[in-house]
Amino acid sequence: MRQRKTDYGTIILHWTFVAAFAVALVTGLRIATETPDRTWINWFDAVLPRDSVWIAHMQAAIVLVAVAIGYIVYMVRSGLGRRVQLDKVRLRGLFGRGQARLSAVIALMYWIFFVTMLGLLVSGGALYFGFYSGYDVAMLHWVGTWVILAFVVLHVLTQYKSGGASQLLRIFRPAPLPAPPPRLDAVELLGLLAERSARPPESENLDAPPEVPHPLQPRADMRRDRASEADPAPRPPAGPARSRNPTLQANAFVVAAAAAITGASLIVATDRLAVDSVQIRRINPADAPSLDGDTSDRAWRGVKPFSLLTGEGGNFDGKGEARIEIRAVHDGTYAYFLFTWQDSTRSLKHLPLVKEGDGWHLLHSGFQLGDEHQYNEDKFSVLLTTSDVTLAGGRTFHPGPQPVAGAPATMSGRGLHYTATGYADVWQWKATSGATGWMDDAHFGPPLNPTPMQAANVVPYKGGFAPDPGTASYRDNFTVEADTSGGPRRSRLVAPLRLPKVVAATTAALGDIDLDPNHGESDGARWFMTDQDSVPYSTDTDARIPTGTVIPGVILGGEFSGDRADVRSAARWASGHWALEVKRRLDTVSQFDVPIKTGVFMRVAAFDHSQIRHTRHVRPIRIEVE
Structure with a gap:
């Protein structure tokens, strides 16, 4: 079986988030031990940090903000927004079967994760800058932490369900970011339809299960894989491809990293100046x-x-x-x-x-x-x-x-x-x-x-x-x-x-x-x-x-x-x-x-x-x- 891989930009952002969230989690739990009704957290005293926990917590929060900025820019610049697209077709998959339903559930989980992370960052900022300090904001921060932990568990399970161990291991296997496919115009679409109608029916494997795009794999990869399996020899596109900026496309991660560093630097500078x-x-x-x-x-x-x-x-x-x-x-x-x-x-x-x-x-x-x-x-x-x-x-x-x-x-x-x-x-x-x-x-x-x-x-x-x-x-x-x-x-x-x-x-x-x-x-x-x-x-x-x-x-x-x-x-x-x-x-x-x-x-x-x-x-x- 072909080893599945993931673009290097996603891998770097993914593991940077994991590291920052782990620091924020353990320091946050240590901070939470000061809440009178949460002294049960002291059961984990041996694995929780003891020194400068507030400083480390704030530093981890800055990294999380930077990763959020970088991820948004990376998704836009790389054309991989389809990974998390929650459109009508994917929502209908919730009422479907098999891979269609699983793909819809995964996309919905991602959006719950995004909203929860936004709530964590906003509530944390409100507490840090003193805009609001009530129990309800602190409780939002607390509940959001456990929602993220639940997401991590479900994320691993659904990834394994969608592709087994190979799907889980792809986050350790970097690959170049593929160029997104050119948009089809009317002439190209008619040409593809005519080509498909002229293809002998024996070339289609009707017994193979339909392949559903997964949030961790861009559709461009799947089209490339499908094409290589059906016809080893590459064919020229049916119509002229629209020109794209190759420099910007090749450096999508560099642009995202620059935006993340700039955003984090502005936050730190604003905190110091204000x-x-x-x-x-x-x-x-x-x-x-x-x-x-x-x-x-x-x-x-x-x-x-x-x-x-x-x-x-x-x-x-x-x-x-x-x-x-x-x-x-x-x-x-x-x-x-x-x-x-x-x-x-x-x-x-x-x-x-x-x-x-x-x-x-x-x-x-x-x-x-x-x-x-x-x-x-x-x-x-x-x-x-x-x-x-x-x-x-x-x-x-x-x-x-x-x-x-x-x-x-x-x-x-x-x-x-x-x-x-x-x-x-x-x-x-x-x-x-x-x-x-x-x-x-x-x-x-x-x-x-x-x-x-x-x-x-x-x-x-x-x-x-x-x-x-x-x-x-x-x-x-x-x-x-x-x-x-x-x-x-x-x-x-x-x-x-x-x-x-x-x-x-x-x-x-x-x-x-x-x-x-x-x-x-x-x-x-x-x-x-x-x-x-x-x-x-x-x-x-x-x-x-x-x-x-x-x-x-x-x-x-x-x-x-x-x-x-x-x-x-x-x-x-x-x-x-x-x-x-x-x-x-x-x-x-x-x-x-x-x-x-x-x-x-x-x-x-x-x-x-x-x-x-x-x-x-x-x-x-x-x-x-x-």
Whole structure:
């Protein structure tokens, strides 16, 4: 049997796509492990990449775009569009038999593949550039991936069905691109019909099955093969052939490759030139804004906000997205930022305690795994780095259940923040814990040695995330013994660390108590106790507190100090939005901080009563200081 072959252009484009899609697939699956309901992907942890997955994913996406452009140009220039032509004749084949039906199914599968790939590229672009970040676009991207995988399986099966192993192996056997047949004019058509009618009937093999064109084989090849089988000696065409440009035809793949490279280069150049940036305008020190969460300060007037859409976070009314606006000014010594973002609820309930008949219980949904996503306070974080390649944490976040070899696995099954060298500056504001006016100053650095509690999986290992040296003014109001309730929401406590001096006063400070984590707190409510309005735990004091009492899980006392106290802040919630004002020196002269200057890159993230499930954006924001 004659070995079937495929034109070299199709082979190159085919295997380039396969390689790029394989990279996009494995990196995409690794990225998807950060989605809470997809931790089952960690079963394939051994074969998924660990480093720079976002960067590799984006690079693979660029190659896929280039292949798509090249394929379209190649099909047009080479005249092989009949491979995937879905006309009326081929559609009728769906209701036919044998090879006619198979050919129609293959063509239809190709168009489903084209539409799905278009959806993947468009949804990926929307997520990357921040045009849309909702769960529906992410879900479209996710479903499209599995449609492509299903297509791959069906593609191999239908190719084998259409021609056996020879049909499958042809993608490994390159051949020159055949010149497309000349178009028939009326005179040539009449001549061919007359020639066929004059041919003896014995020359026709009526028992041979009809040969149906296949998407992977151009009809010109089939006509050439049929002609060579019927008559070994070549015959001149019945009529004059229309002239074609032989140079363009011979270089169809070169033209396609040039178009693909040009298209990919334009995308990369556009991405580099259209950098998202925040302008930090200079003001007089006398015009510096007051840190009170009020957005009407004179300093913010006339400052054009930078706006971006962040997504794929937890909660936020089930959408997982929040639009964030950034304004910034400086007075030569301090930089001032105003961050505003959407959040329909003012969530202050951070791990509250409820007294029941058998003792105190902690309300939670994942605290012991380091992934509390119900009873947590609203938060906001800022990351500063000198690296512009930090795509969605490409250099500071490492996905997977055990990113650090030799260190404890993550209890949540999700990844860790750390850097290979140096530090990334991290500020974190907390709606309850930060009520005293500080934004916790922390950093991502090289992986830390696990503590004995972390090594024993009693508390989660945090990789390279740690607060800057110094002290904070908040702490948890409990110690956990073990989960003895059997339910996911409550954990048995040894005891609270502190109890209210006056239960009625603490209860009144909590406002309208609603323990539904999706409901916000009433105006004026505060869900913390201070050292002044509480006393250390004792059994006598505990005995006087009635069953059903709710007390805060946060104690405020003391002051922030050291490097940890470099960032001051104040926030206010109103009408479904948080407004957070922040102040920090342009240069703190700390090894754990990044100076605020032109060329530094920023990332921001919002948390809706969630510990680690924050929103994110892929592209970094470049700071430009006036």
